[in-house]
Amino acid sequence: xxxxNLTYLPPRASFEDLPVEMYGEVASHTxxxxxxxxxxxxxxxxDCLAGPSSRPFWKRRVSELxxxxxxxxxxxxxHYLALVLLRACQRCSTGKxxxxxxxxxxxxxxxxWRRVLTEMxxxxxxxxxxxxxxxxxVTADLVAIKYHLAKMTSGEQFEFIEQRKALMHACICRTWxxxxxxxxxxxxxxxxxxxxxxxxWRDELIMLGNDFNQYGLVSDPVELTDSExxxxxxxxxxxxxMESAKRTAKRPHKMKERHDHxxxxxxxxxxxxxxxDCPKSTRRFxxxxxxxxxxxx
Numbered sequence: 001x002x003x004x005n006l007t008y009l010p011p012r013a014s015f016e017d018l019p020v021e022m023y024g025e026v027a028s029h030t031x032x033x034x035x036x037x038x039x040x041x042x043x044x045x046x047d048c049l050a051g052p053s054s055r056p057f058w059k060r061r062v063s064e065l066x067x068x069x070x071x072x073x074x075x076x077x078x079h080y081l082a083l084v085l086l087r088a089c090q091r092c093s094t095g096k097x098x099x100x101x102x103x104x105x106x107x108x109x110x111x112x113w114r115r116v117l118t119e120m121x122x123x124x125x126x127x128x129x130x131x132x133x134x135x136x137x138v139t140a141d142l143v144a145i146k147y148h149l150a151k152m153t154s155g156e157q158f159e160f161i162e163q164r165k166a167l168m169h170a171c172i173c174r175t176w177x178x179x180x181x182x183x184x185x186x187x188x189x190x191x192x193x194x195x196x197x198x199x200x201w202r203d204e205l206i207m208l209g210n211d212f213n214q215y216g217l218v219s220d221p222v223e224l225t226d227s228e229x230x231x232x233x234x235x236x237x238x239x240x241x242m243e244s245a246k247r248t249a250k251r252p253h254k255m256k257e258r259h260d261h262x263x264x265x266x267x268x269x270x271x272x273x274x275x276x277d278c279p280k281s282t283r284r285f286x287x288x289x290x291x292x293x294x295x296x297x
Contacts, residue, residue: 024057027049032061032064032065032085033085035049036082036086039078055077058078061077062080065084066180067179067180068176069172069173072105072166073162073166075105083100086107087107087222088107089108089109089112090106090107090108091106091108091109091112091116092109092111092112094109096109096110096111097220098113099113099220100177101113101117102170102173102174102177103167104117110216110217181221184221184222184223188219188221188222189213189218191224192218192224192229193205195229195233201237204240204244207244208240217232217236217239218236
């Protein structure tokens with residue numbers, strides 16, 4: 001404007017316009033999580049901070065994270081740290097907090113987890129296991145597997161060994177995750193249980209036992225603030241209500257199984273005690289007595 005004392009200033013240079021040499025200096029003073037988030041703000045920063053030339057830098061950052069197992073084969077250090085440190089689900093764009101599945105190297109929120117993966121307990125088993133049945137396999141199958149391994153080429157054996165290494169790495173990572181975040185979980189889980197018990201969910205929590213502690217929204221290693229609890233509470237109450245409904249639906253079937261079991265038990269033990277020529281009234285009295293004895297146990 002004519003007569004104005006305002007002085008024109010050129011636009012300031014953006015962070016992206018810094019010399020490449022400066023990125024290393026800035027990165028060395030930036031926390032790892034902040035650096036990963038910064039690298040995802042633009043394509044230029046991602047190419048610079050997460051490119052192949054930056055791999056030695058990320059290797060150092062992996063070694064600096066206390067107790068973290070080495071980066072697994074087939075995964076870069078940058079993506080490994082992003083998996084460990086970023087909390088959001090990697091499959092959807094909702095921003096929901098996800099839980100790491102170390103076997104698949106994925107962080108998934110609960111809805112995505114249910115869509116992508118299936119729990120073993122939901123798979124119909126040919127031979128259902130109980131707490132008393134050991135984990136066994138068919139001997140003929142084991143012999144066939146050994147025979148197959150013996151016929152493997154060197155390349156196939158190498159691939160098999162790498163798969164075993166990946167499984168072992170997943171086990172090590174699960175151990176690290178459990179120990180690293182244990183202090184947070186030790187405070188978070190009892191606090192959540194206490195709040196839900198105050199809301200009247202005590203009986204349901206007792207029925208679920210440790211399964212509730214393992215639920216993703218409960219075991220997530222994040223400090224439980226008042227605001228997070230308010231956002232978490234509806235989802236947890238919905239989960240408890242759903243588990244209660246499942247158990248109620250299974251109850252008639254369970255009762256029938258128990259009734260049939262008592263009948264079979266009574267018939268077997270009655271035959272052992274009384275001969276088949278005894279009067280029916282005597283046998284009926286014995287059956288009723290044995291049933292009462294079984295229920296008392």
